Amino acid sequence: MTEAIEMPKYQSHKQVWGLKIKAIDGQTITPNEEGYAPFGVSAEYLEKHKPEVGGYYVVYEGGYKSFSPADAFEAGNTLVGKPSPDIPVLLRFYGADNLNQLIAEQNDHVRQLQERLKPFLKEPTPFIRSREG
Structure with a gap:
C-alpha cells in the first residue's frame, strides 16, 4: 500500500476585488455593500461558478471572474485600505x-x-x- 503525500502548499499573495452577494435574481447580483448597484452576470458565469447568497463575487487581476464561499474568502483575504473606526x-x-x-x-x-x-x-x-x- 502506498502512502499518500500532501500536495505542495502555496501562500496566496494576489490582490482581488470582491463584493459580498446580498441577492441573486436571474442573471443579476445585488451586492451587500452600500453604494454598489446590482449588476448583470452571464449565464456561463452562473453555470460555472454557481454563486450563492452570502458568498463573494470575485474579480482577479486580468479580469477573471469567480465566486468564493464567505468562509474561504474571509479567511484568505483582508480588506485593503480598511477604513478606521468611525x-x-x-x-x-x-x-x-x-x-x-x-x-x-x-x-x-x-x-x-x-x-x-x-x-x-x-x-x-x-x-x-x-x-x-
Missing part, C-alpha cells in the same frame, strides 16, 4: 468631546494602571559586574 462613534462611546481628549484620557488610564501595579512589580536585583582584564 471617530464620532468612539467619542460618543467614551464620552469624550474630541480625539485629543480621548487620547489624553486613555493615556491617563494607562498611567493609573501602572501606578496601581507598581507594588506587585519587583525590580530585578541589580548586580555589579567587575571588569576583568
Whole structure:
C-alpha cells in the first residue's frame, strides 16, 4: 500500500476585488455593500461558478471572474485600505468631546494602571559586574 503525500502548499499573495452577494435574481447580483448597484452576470458565469447568497463575487487581476464561499474568502483575504473606526462613534462611546481628549484620557488610564501595579512589580536585583582584564 502506498502512502499518500500532501500536495505542495502555496501562500496566496494576489490582490482581488470582491463584493459580498446580498441577492441573486436571474442573471443579476445585488451586492451587500452600500453604494454598489446590482449588476448583470452571464449565464456561463452562473453555470460555472454557481454563486450563492452570502458568498463573494470575485474579480482577479486580468479580469477573471469567480465566486468564493464567505468562509474561504474571509479567511484568505483582508480588506485593503480598511477604513478606521468611525471617530464620532468612539467619542460618543467614551464620552469624550474630541480625539485629543480621548487620547489624553486613555493615556491617563494607562498611567493609573501602572501606578496601581507598581507594588506587585519587583525590580530585578541589580548586580555589579567587575571588569576583568
